[in-house]
Amino acid sequence: MKSTRPQSFLWLTLLIIVAIALIPILIDSASLREDLFLTLMLVILASSINIIMGYTGYVSFGHIVFFGLGGYFAFFLMLNYQVHFVLAALASGVGASVFAFLLGIPVLRLRGAYFALATIGINEAVRSFVTNFEPFGGAVGMFFNYAVYDAYGGARNALWFAYYAIVVVALVTVTASFLIKKSKFGLGLMAIREDQDTAQVLGIDPTRYKVLAYACSAFFPALAGAIFFFKNGIIEPGPAFALLRSIEGLVMVMLGGYGTVTGPIVGAVVYERLRAFLITNPNFSSLHLFIAGLLLLVIVLFATAGVVGWLRQRVPLLRRYLE
Amino acid sequence: MNIDALVPSAIDGLMLGFVYGLAAMGLTLIFGVMRVINLAHGPVIALGMFAVYLIGTQFGVNPYLGLIAVLVLGLTLGIVMYFVAVHRVINAPELTTLLATFSVNLMIIGLGTVVFTTTPRAIDMDLGAFRTGAITILGTKVVAVLIAIAVTAGLYLFLYRTRVGKSIRAVANNRAAAELMGINTTGVLALSFGIGIMLAMTSGGLIATLFSFTILAGGVYELKSFVIVVLGGLGNPTGALVGGIVLGLLEGLTTIFMPVGWVPIIEYGIFVLILLIRPTGLFGAR
Numbered sequence: 001m002k003s004t005r006p007q008s009f010l011w012l013t014l015l016i017i018v019a020i021a022l023i024p025i026l027i028d029s030a031s032l033r034e035d036l037f038l039t040l041m042l043v044i045l046a047s048s049i050n051i052i053m054g055y056t057g058y059v060s061f062g063h064i065v066f067f068g069l070g071g072y073f074a075f076f077l078m079l080n081y082q083v084h085f086v087l088a089a090l091a092s093g094v095g096a097s098v099f100a101f102l103l104g105i106p107v108l109r110l111r112g113a114y115f116a117l118a119t120i121g122i123n124e125a126v127r128s129f130v131t132n133f134e135p136f137g138g139a140v141g142m143f144f145n146y147a148v149y150d151a152y153g154g155a156r157n158a159l160w161f162a163y164y165a166i167v168v169v170a171l172v173t174v175t176a177s178f179l180i181k182k183s184k185f186g187l188g189l190m191a192i193r194e195d196q197d198t199a200q201v202l203g204i205d206p207t208r209y210k211v212l213a214y215a216c217s218a219f220f221p222a223l224a225g226a227i228f229f230f231k232n233g234i235i236e237p238g239p240a241f242a243l244l245r246s247i248e249g250l251v252m253v254m255l256g257g258y259g260t261v262t263g264p265i266v267g268a269v270v271y272e273r274l275r276a277f278l279i280t281n282p283n284f285s286s287l288h289l290f291i292a293g294l295l296l297l298v299i300v301l302f303a304t305a306g307v308v309g310w311l312r313q314r315v316p317l318l319r320r321y322l323e
Numbered sequence: 324m325n326i327d328a329l330v331p332s333a334i335d336g337l338m339l340g341f342v343y344g345l346a347a348m349g350l351t352l353i354f355g356v357m358r359v360i361n362l363a364h365g366p367v368i369a370l371g372m373f374a375v376y377l378i379g380t381q382f383g384v385n386p387y388l389g390l391i392a393v394l395v396l397g398l399t400l401g402i403v404m405y406f407v408a409v410h411r412v413i414n415a416p417e418l419t420t421l422l423a424t425f426s427v428n429l430m431i432i433g434l435g436t437v438v439f440t441t442t443p444r445a446i447d448m449d450l451g452a453f454r455t456g457a458i459t460i461l462g463t464k465v466v467a468v469l470i471a472i473a474v475t476a477g478l479y480l481f482l483y484r485t486r487v488g489k490s491i492r493a494v495a496n497n498r499a500a501a502e503l504m505g506i507n508t509t510g511v512l513a514l515s516f517g518i519g520i521m522l523a524m525t526s527g528g529l530i531a532t533l534f535s536f537t538i539l540a541g542g543v544y545e546l547k548s549f550v551i552v553v554l555g556g557l558g559n560p561t562g563a564l565v566g567g568i569v570l571g572l573l574e575g576l577t578t579i580f581m582p583v584g585w586v587p588i589i590e591y592g593i594f595v596l597i598l599l600i601r602p603t604g605l606f607g608a609r
Contacts, residue, residue: 059421114557128584132588245427290429290437293427300422301408301423
């Protein structure tokens with residue numbers, strides 16, 4: 001009995017995501033589709049950050065670097081070699097994972113604040129590199145002409161296609177996040193989070209575990225980046241490697257609940273809704289950054305466990321079901 | 324490659340390096356004393372720029388005199404920031420303090436863009452220039468360097484020659500032991516945070532006399548400060564000044580050999596490399 005509970009929880013979560021994702025398809029609403037696209041993209045980003053930050057305890061401040069690199073790889077393949085979008089996206093995901101794997105071997109030896117700083121440095125280094133890298137279009141970036149979308153049934157259909165893709169990736173990301181948490185691998189990561197030296201004494205190889213976790217957490221943002229910039233039709237260094245978006249991802253993880261499976265989902269949805277509300281509300285639109293900062297401060301100071309963590313603390317019954 | 328440009332670029336970079344070093348000192352002092360990386364560093368530098376600018380335009384005060392007011396403002400702001408955002412989480416893991424200071428960053432940028440918009444501002448300063456051959460040294464830069472040196476010397480004297488300075492160093496070394504020795508650690512932490520913010524704002528004020536700026540301009544200097552701090556060793560104020568000079572020189576010289584666009588790649592590349600190879604900094608922090 002006990003072992004089926006977490007599984008049913010996962011199915012329920014996936015079912016809810018699918019049910020919500022179906023709404024824009026059923027009512028054929030493009031604006032709702034765009035809203036959900038963005039939300040699901042943030043779910044992917046936050047869940048991925050959660051794997052390295054929430055489970056393993058390594059705060060990757062510059063995680064957006066994988067989003068940007070994924071976008072650039074895929075864009076480059078599609079533009080110059082007419083690679084099909086799905087293939088290009090998968091290739092970029094694998095590429096980002098390999099990059100994270102190689103990068104992780106030296107960088108993950110750093111602990112705490114040093115690691116966080118290094119990830120910022122890596123993002124900035126890659127951004128300045130891409131800004132000067134002519135094959136990727138340099139500072140101007142790259143753009144599609146509309147003919148590229150013909151292979152996907154025209155620009156209009158390509159937007160729907162991108163939406164289906166992001167739904168699938170979001171479902172896979174949540175599943176992966178759940179499976180990792182429930183596996184022996186995940187337990188190892190959490191042991192590293194609690195005390196790396198003790199974990200090592202207990203027979204966990206911290207480098208291998210951390211590097212694998214980092215590679216996993218790089219895969220999904222790269223896919224999201226590939227899809228996002230495919231849909232966008234234009235890619236530039238600024239939006240691709242926006243440090244602010246990376247940090248927003250951390251905020252979502254904290255808001256929802258650090259180290260839980262549902263936390264990043266809840267955090268992404270709440271944060272995105274709140275931001276959309278603030279930006280469209282005439283009274284708050286100019287103050288939205290200030291309010292976001294204030295909200296973050298309140299969470300950090302008074303509710304470190306986030307929404308899901310708080311629920312788990314308050315309602316013991318939920319602890320068995322809510323991951 | 325242009326050899327004639329070598330000396331002027333080196334001098335220019337060297338002078339900027341002192342100002343960068345001052346900014347980085349604020350960051351490194353806070354880290355050294357309380358192991359907090361202040362992610363509101365950039366916006367605070369920008370606030371320093373605007374403080375000097377506004378004092379100048381609203382009250383017609385000379386920017387260099389305005390800097391004195393900035394010192395007081397910075398200290399006050401820093402102490403307030405400490406009690407609002409940092410004190411409650413001072414013993415929490417890094418992530419918490421990183422996010423807490425980042426939330427202050429968002430708030431300052433959020434309010435700043437509303438109040439000041441993102442229109443570039445500039446302080447109109449002209450102190451003439453010294454010229455010999457190909458070398459031109461702007462008076463404003465000379466004054467900026469002198470002020471940076473004076474503030475550094477002041478900080479050094481304060482840390483090593485006063486009782487309060489001594490207690491700051493004691494808390495940096497071992498907070499628990501310092502507390503047992505009867506030092507009011509909360510006061511010391513708040514004061515150190517205040518001094519860190521003060522240094523950042525002062526450097527911002529100096530930068531404002533050299534270049535045009537917006538409320539977002541601090542971000543560039545924040546990233547430079549990270550690089551410098553890592554060069555000099557996290558938590559080591561003297562290292563920060565040396566690191567600043569190294570970075571300034573590097574910037575000045577690399578622009579001769581390669582396009583300006585490549586400079587950040589070199590900077591961040593060095594930054595990551597040093598973190599990996601020698602996280603205590605080039606000059607070996609204590």
